[in-house]
Amino acid sequence: MNKVRTQLMLCGGTGCHANYSLKFKETLQAELQAKGLAEEIKIIETGCNGFCAVGPVMLVQPEGIFYQKLTPEIVPHLVEEHFLKGRPVKKLFYTEPASKETIPRMDQIPFFANQVFWVMRNKGVIDPEVIDEYIARDGYFGAAKALKEMTPEQIVEEVKISGLRGRGGAGFPTGLKWEFARKSPGDVKYVLCNADEGDPGAFMDRSVLEADPHAVLEGMIIAARAINAHQGYIYARTEYPLAIRRLGIAIRQAREYGLLGKDIFGTGFDFDIEIYQGAGAFVCGEETALMRSIEGKRGMPRPRPPFPAIKGLWEKPTILNNVETLASIAQIITNGGKWYASVGTEGSKGTKVFALSGDVNNIGLVEVPMGTTLRKLIFDIGGGIPNKKKFKAVQLGGPSGGCVPEQYLDTPVDYEEIAKVGAIMGSGGAIVMDHETCMVDMARFFMDFVQDESCGKCTPCREGTRRLLHILEKICEGRGEPGDIELLEELSGIIKEASLCGLGQTGPNPVLSTLRYFRDEYEAHIQEKRCPAKRCVALLKFEIDPDICTKCGACFRACPAEAIAWKKKEIARIDKAKCVKCMTCFDKCKFDAIS
Amino acid sequence: MGTDFHPNHPDITADMWERIDAVVTANQGVPGSVIGVLRECQEIVGYLPVELIDYISIGLNLSRSEVFGVASFYALFSLYPKGRNLVKVCMGTACYVKGIKEVISRIENHFQVKQGDTTSDRRFSLEPVRCLGACGLAPVMVVNSDTYGDVKSDKVVHILNKYE
Ligand SMILES: Cc1cc2nc3c(=O)[nH]c(=O)nc-3n(C[C@H](O)[C@H](O)[C@H](O)COP(=O)(O)O)c2cc1C
Numbered sequence A: 001m002n003k004v005r006t007q008l009m010l011c012g013g014t015g016c017h018a019n020y021s022l023k024f025k026e027t028l029q030a031e032l033q034a035k036g037l038a039e040e041i042k043i044i045e046t047g048c049n050g051f052c053a054v055g056p057v058m059l060v061q062p063e064g065i066f067y068q069k070l071t072p073e074i075v076p077h078l079v080e081e082h083f084l085k086g087r088p089v090k091k092l093f094y095t096e097p098a099s100k101e102t103i104p105r106m107d108q109i110p111f112f113a114n115q116v117f118w119v120m121r122n123k124g125v126i127d128p129e130v131i132d133e134y135i136a137r138d139g140y141f142g143a144a145k146a147l148k149e150m151t152p153e154q155i156v157e158e159v160k161i162s163g164l165r166g167r168g169g170a171g172f173p174t175g176l177k178w179e180f181a182r183k184s185p186g187d188v189k190y191v192l193c194n195a196d197e198g199d200p201g202a203f204m205d206r207s208v209l210e211a212d213p214h215a216v217l218e219g220m221i222i223a224a225r226a227i228n229a230h231q232g233y234i235y236a237r238t239e240y241p242l243a244i245r246r247l248g249i250a251i252r253q254a255r256e257y258g259l260l261g262k263d264i265f266g267t268g269f270d271f272d273i274e275i276y277q278g279a280g281a282f283v284c285g286e287e288t289a290l291m292r293s294i295e296g297k298r299g300m301p302r303p304r305p306p307f308p309a310i311k312g313l314w315e316k317p318t319i320l321n322n323v324e325t326l327a328s329i330a331q332i333i334t335n336g337g338k339w340y341a342s343v344g345t346e347g348s349k350g351t352k353v354f355a356l357s358g359d360v361n362n363i364g365l366v367e368v369p370m371g372t373t374l375r376k377l378i379f380d381i382g383g384g385i386p387n388k389k390k391f392k393a394v395q396l397g398g399p400s401g402g403c404v405p406e407q408y409l410d411t412p413v414d415y416e417e418i419a420k421v422g423a424i425m426g427s428g429g430a431i432v433m434d435h436e437t438c439m440v441d442m443a444r445f446f447m448d449f450v451q452d453e454s455c456g457k458c459t460p461c462r463e464g465t466r467r468l469l470h471i472l473e474k475i476c477e478g479r480g481e482p483g484d485i486e487l488l489e490e491l492s493g494i495i496k497e498a499s500l501c502g503l504g505q506t507g508p509n510p511v512l513s514t515l516r517y518f519r520d521e522y523e524a525h526i527q528e529k530r531c532p533a534k535r536c537v538a539l540l541k542f543e544i545d546p547d548i549c550t551k552c553g554a555c556f557r558a559c560p561a562e563a564i565a566w567k568k569k570e571i572a573r574i575d576k577a578k579c580v581k582c583m584t585c586f587d588k589c590k591f592d593a594i595s
Numbered sequence B: 001m002g003t004d005f006h007p008n009h010p011d012i013t014a015d016m017w018e019r020i021d022a023v024v025t026a027n028q029g030v031p032g033s034v035i036g037v038l039r040e041c042q043e044i045v046g047y048l049p050v051e052l053i054d055y056i057s058i059g060l061n062l063s064r065s066e067v068f069g070v071a072s073f074y075a076l077f078s079l080y081p082k083g084r085n086l087v088k089v090c091m092g093t094a095c096y097v098k099g100i101k102e103v104i105s106r107i108e109n110h111f112q113v114k115q116g117d118t119t120s121d122r123r124f125s126l127e128p129v130r131c132l133g134a135c136g137l138a139p140v141m142v143v144n145s146d147t148y149g150d151v152k153s154d155k156v157v158h159i160l161n162k163y164e
């Protein structure tokens, strides 16, 4: 008999690990042991819960009580109060930033209540290192159905009906991709999973892999059956050690259960999966480059056609899908394509996971039905902008994407609608920026990224993005000249048109989209040598405005160079000879008195 | 491969050569194995000296240019030795928006080291990296295997002073 009365679902994702969740776990385990509770109360380390901003977090089941910001110091109190006396500890509850109200249950917290968990249905609910827990939640049911009851044609048809589109960025219909590969002649074919997640500021795929690795394996098994492949590879970022470890465990357990390897489910179908670690190159997220990299070469893209469905890895027919795409497949097979297509918009079905970060209260992982507005995403679920600051823009799609300003916040999450306002759905990175973010500097930041990651094979991308960066640097340093904006636009057009792969074809987007909405900021930098957001160091004067200064001394105390003179009831002054321009005082001044 | 073939290198000990040989031998004739071999060898030695790259190319029966081409293409591989403590500062978008730039300039000023370089006493290597996938903690810094979230420019020197 199972005596366990309470399960503590402690988040073991990267974010919570970094906030010492393991130390908390050890302390808690020891305390439960000491109090004789270890038999009835079990700690289960789950994958990323999604609410990284308040980590480490823990869900107490079956009550549904949600604890946040846990520390080892609180353990004795927590065990005494909640687990011995049955009184949940209020000071560990989530507090709504606006109303200051505390909310005990996870399903009542707005961050969770407004989401729909399909791809993330198992996150925080199962132990990702135990295959039985996945199976208990109908895991591998879809694979069994696909292999035992369906023909490859039927599988492809079901995925087509679902309307699922690739979540890696481009949004290509998944069913169609599989159909091409299924029809492509050849005995040897491959199924690849793209877990390279290169977009800086995106961590959806990492979290799915950490929380529910079997969902990805199951998707790959079904894909393999659909196109008749017998070998799969997961191309994973080397920066994700925890995800790679859990994937390794999942593959081993699936093999032990006969779900990978020879004769799966006794159907005579063979399929196995290997993990392949990347080595730090953004361009390797691009499909042809990724395949070159698995072949052990420099990860450089090649022109298409031939498309990978015809000639992919080792010149064999291959499909490549994103982690989130594959994690959706099993449920589509289990519940039917129609069920999946019942949620969403005309052209975009199902749900989309976003990694919400930047200047927003509730940083974390968010899954919403397609068609949800960006406003709802950022303000209802994200809880708005911290410190009473103003929203400026949200950046979607990373270096290939663009920013969406205030006036388009009612745009729904939909591939076409987001493209209309000059951004892209992208893989799901959503970085919120407040009014203290300089948009010219952001464009410079992305261009620095793109030119650095350009593989160098084609000239427009290699040289063009470098020129763009130089012009942007010049503008940020106060050396901008009339005509620079036009030059940026012209050059961007050429790079987009003439580049070989998606990196160059989309690389200038951050420049074009900031120019579209924040042209006045560029003009202020160039004509007035002024950075309206006060971020570009070269354009700042490092002077304190005596009319605004409240004589509080915060800047004086923070200055690491002792360059600020201040006495009680006196206005602070910066000694420019000593100032190292580190910007610490800008951060500390609450009154915006420094320019 | 016998030990007499091992090129002399001050940073590679006999024990390391033994482990390198094991890695190379296990991957001989395996297509596409070179990236994995380079990774494992870098883990053993700490970086990839040119002599080691040459040695690997002979062992895997690939041309030197091919192996060198791979080693220089991927950001993971370093052709130069690193400092005693590896300081990775996240240059992902979330961390950038949250002010990693100020943190980096603070480290540069205080420890006299440029991004991508090592201090002259080899105490720190300062390495900007792409998103570490922990954007919820932005700005993020990883020192060796310790992750620090919400790193601000006025705290960073204090954190780094703990590392000798
Ligand atoms: C420069 C570049 C980087 C990319 N990086 C990724 C990535 O990190 N993850 C990903 O899933 N797709 C990435 N893609 C998209 C892939 O090329 C490919 O379209 C996708 O993995 C296909 O899977 P899907 O149809 O399921 O989206 C990238 C594309 C380009 C051009």
Ligand code: FES
Pocket (backbone or CB within 6 Å): A200, A201, A202, B090, B091, B092, B093, B094, B095, B096, B130, B131, B132, B133, B134, B135, B136, B138, B139, B140
């Ligand atoms: S941007 Fe720094 S961890 Fe993601």
